[in-house]
Amino acid sequence: xxxxxxxxxxxxxxxxxxxxxxxxxxxxxxxxxxxxxxxxxxxxxxxxxxxxxxxxxxxxxxxxxxxxxxxxxxxxxxxxxxxxxxxxxxxxxxxxxxxxxxxxxxxxxxxxxxxxxxxxxxxxxxxxxxxxxxxxxxxxxxxxxxxxxxxxxxxxxxxxxxxxxxxxxxxxxxxxxxxxxxxxxxxxxxxxxxxxxxxxxxxxxxxxxxxxxx
Amino acid sequence: xxxxxxxxxxxxxxxxxxxxxxxxxxxxxxxxxxxxxxxxxxxxxxxxxxxxxxxxxxxxxxxxxxxxxxxxxxxxxxxxxxxxxxxxxxxxxxxxxxxxxxxxxxxxxxxxxxxxxxxxxxxxxxxxxxxxxxxxxxxxxxxxxxxxxxxxxxxxxxxxxxxxxxxxxxxxxxxxxxxxxxxxxxxxxxxxxxxxxxxxxxxxxxxxxxxxxx
DNA sequence: CCCATAGTAGACCGATCTGTATACTCACTC
DNA sequence: GAGTGAGTATACAGATCGGTCTACTATGGG
Numbered sequence: 250x251x252x253x254x255x256x257x258x259x260x261x262x263x264x265x266x267x268x269x270x271x272x273x274x275x276x277x278x279x280x281x282x283x284x285x286x287x288x289x290x291x292x293x294x295x296x297x298x299x300x301x302x303x304x305x306x307x308x309x310x311x312x313x314x315x316x317x318x319x320x321x322x323x324x325x326x327x328x329x330x331x332x333x334x335x336x337x338x339x340x341x342x343x344x345x346x347x348x349x350x351x352x353x354x355x356x357x358x359x360x361x362x363x364x365x366x367x368x369x370x371x372x373x374x375x376x377x378x379x380x381x382x383x384x385x386x387x388x389x390x391x392x393x394x395x396x397x398x399x400x401x402x403x404x405x406x407x408x409x410x411x412x413x414x415x416x417x418x419x420x421x422x423x424x425x426x427x428x429x430x431x432x433x434x435x436x437x438x439x440x441x442x443x444x445x446x447x448x449x450x451x452x453x454x455x456x457x458x459x460x461x462x463x
Numbered sequence: 464x465x466x467x468x469x470x471x472x473x474x475x476x477x478x479x480x481x482x483x484x485x486x487x488x489x490x491x492x493x494x495x496x497x498x499x500x501x502x503x504x505x506x507x508x509x510x511x512x513x514x515x516x517x518x519x520x521x522x523x524x525x526x527x528x529x530x531x532x533x534x535x536x537x538x539x540x541x542x543x544x545x546x547x548x549x550x551x552x553x554x555x556x557x558x559x560x561x562x563x564x565x566x567x568x569x570x571x572x573x574x575x576x577x578x579x580x581x582x583x584x585x586x587x588x589x590x591x592x593x594x595x596x597x598x599x600x601x602x603x604x605x606x607x608x609x610x611x612x613x614x615x616x617x618x619x620x621x622x623x624x625x626x627x628x629x630x631x632x633x634x635x636x637x638x639x640x641x642x643x644x645x646x647x648x649x650x651x652x653x654x655x656x657x658x659x660x661x662x663x664x665x666x667x668x669x670x671x672x673x674x675x676x677x
Numbered sequence: 678c679c680c681a682t683a684g685t686a687g688a689c690c691g692a693t694c695t696g697t698a699t700a701c702t703c704a705c706t707c
Numbered sequence: 708g709a710g711t712g713a714g715t716a717t718a719c720a721g722a723t724c725g726g727t728c729t730a731c732t733a734t735g736g737g
Binding site (some may be wrong): 279298380402419437 | 480507509511514524586587590591593594595596597598608609611612614616634636637639640641642643645646647648651652653654657660661664666667672
């Protein structure tokens with residue numbers, strides 16, 4: 250693979266662009282189909298195991314179109330992960346804005362994960378899986394992966410702050426551990442309903458943690 | 464890759480062999496070096512990203528030797544994971560037999576993981592990472608991966624039984640979640656000292672879980 | 678002495694990998 | 708009506724992939 254140099258040719262031209270990060274290639278109809286096919290294949294079979302020829306074929310698109318839009322396979326990987334991240338955050342936001350009580354909001358994260366996982370994550374968290382395949386921290390996709398996990402930790406910490414301000418940092422980390430553990434156990438099929446079990450543990454944790462000091 | 468058909472030619476001849484599973488190729492000096500090199504490279508760069516030519520070169524061995532011993536790359540993967548699993552269980556056993564109290568034995572698992580991780584797991588759990596790359600459950604390595612996780616869950620459940628027999632199953636799962644969460648958070652660098660944090664959470668969990676009912 | 682075992686050295690196979698190139702079509706817009 | 712952007716079709720390049728093959732050497736035990 251090219252040494253991370255290439256992005257889609259249009260990417261540099263775009264003056265506005267949503268915000269942060271290396272990403273966001275203009276999604277022409279062809280590009281959209283490429284992203285859909287790549288997302289499905291990358292997740293199901295692994296990033297290294299899927300070639301660009303297969304992606305193009307499944308998308309019903311020529312390799313030239315694929316390279317005109319994305320510039321390199323690495324960039325497709327970045328878009329794949331950024332797209333998943335974006336969808337997940339939107340999905341989570343929907344779940345979160347339906348509840349108000351701090352305790353319920355924390356548990357709503359686990360509910361969202363369970364729904365999300367049952368709907369589209371038979372093989373576990375895309376970010377964890379991608380992290381296992383991308384060893385080089387200089388890879389442009391690396392920032393997307395660690396970015397999501399850092400964001401999740403900050404979210405748990407924020408939600409915990411509304412409940413126990415002085416122990417928010419530690420409580421946020423504990424919730425993060427349970428959440429990640431649930432995702433991994435679910436993805437590897439270690440035992441059934443792992444995310445629900447993590448939710449119960451989180452509930453118990455909140456009960457004792459809040460009762461004790463504040 | 465060949466469709467999982469091949470093992471090392473000698474493997475079928477061996478009448479004794481340690482016990483379970485598809486594995487155990489006779490470790491001649493050359494084979495040992497192959498296994499060492501493959502283990503290092505697979506873990507650092509990922510399984511799919513490492514070719515047999517590189518493994519042979521790093522091991523200071525010819526490709527013929529490599530194929531004479533292992534028969535296929537898939538079999539090297541199996542041996543790699545089985546070897547890691549064996550080492551980990553031995554390492555854990557050492558930690559466990561130094562303590563007697565049920566509570567301490569549970570926490571000793573987290574201590575062992577922390578030591579093991581700091582010594583040789585900068586990129587997280589080998590099994591979790593391998594699971595992300597091997598999507599096909601029919602792959603011979605799959606059983607090694609799920610086997611270790613099932614064994615760990617059984618271990619936690621057994622240890623929990625000595626402490627709270629009626630809630631052993633649920634307590635074992637909760638400990639498993641914290642442990643896996645700690646491994647993932649450590650491997651992805653989500654926050655520092657993740658495994659130690661998981662140990663503290665386990666300690667707190669044991670305190671409240673035992674106090675409450677039995 | 679002989680023969681199996683473990684190894685080196687290195688050429689080779691077909692397939693697949695990422696990425697590029699040429700030539701052409703269609704639709705929309707200025 | 709000329710130009711532009713998005714697309715098809717297809718061939719190709721150079722490297723790397725997993726795996727096989729032949730020929731030869733060194734060693735150690737019956």
